[in-house]
Amino acid sequence: MREIIKYPNIVLTTPTKKVTEIDDGLIELLDEMYQIMTEKDGIGLAANQLGESCRVAIVYVDDESGLFEMINPKIIKKSGMTVDVEGCLSFPDIYGTVERYDDIIVRFVDREGYEVEAEVSGYLSRVMQHEIEHLDGKLFTDKIIERLSPDELIDYMEEHGYD
Numbered sequence: 001m002r003e004i005i006k007y008p009n010i011v012l013t014t015p016t017k018k019v020t021e022i023d024d025g026l027i028e029l030l031d032e033m034y035q036i037m038t039e040k041d042g043i044g045l046a047a048n049q050l051g052e053s054c055r056v057a058i059v060y061v062d063d064e065s066g067l068f069e070m071i072n073p074k075i076i077k078k079s080g081m082t083v084d085v086e087g088c089l090s091f092p093d094i095y096g097t098v099e100r101y102d103d104i105i106v107r108f109v110d111r112e113g114y115e116v117e118a119e120v121s122g123y124l125s126r127v128m129q130h131e132i133e134h135l136d137g138k139l140f141t142d143k144i145i146e147r148l149s150p151d152e153l154i155d156y157m158e159e160h161g162y163d
């Protein structure tokens with residue numbers, strides 16, 4: 001089983017390579033990414049966070065929107081700006097508010113090889129942008145407006161109506 005790569009490992013700040021073939025290794029990677037993300041209570045994970053420098057990310061924000069397995073994802077349309085709090089499995093105990101696009105259209109290939117276009121907004125859109133930036137070698141800590149400690153995070157979430 002792979003391990004979550006923590007900052008500062010160079011794989012996190014290196015742009016990942018585009019996937020050219022969906023083979024058994026890639027399917028195994030997707031399955032393992034889901035297993036590790038779920039174990040760590042994450043809502044998104046990029047392949048380079050497991051040390052695999054390929055353009056693959058997964059997102060699972062809630063049961064309603066379900067699991068997104070994104071191969072070679074690309075944001076093709078974006079609008080609106082919004083600020084909300086984020087964390088990252090590669091930065092334990094660091095949280096902070098980040099400005100993101102509110103609505104995006106993302107295009108990717110799924111594990112069956114089909115091209116998918118999804119129009120998403122709100123927190124789902126935020127997490128997708130966070131994960132796609134991982135694939136570009138970019139980190140949310142470079143965009144933090146206000147950093148929050150784990151205690152301040154709890155206060156922030158209560159104030160903003162998260163459960």
Ligand SMILES: [Zn+2]
Nearest residue numbers: 087088089090
């Ligand atoms: Zn992250």
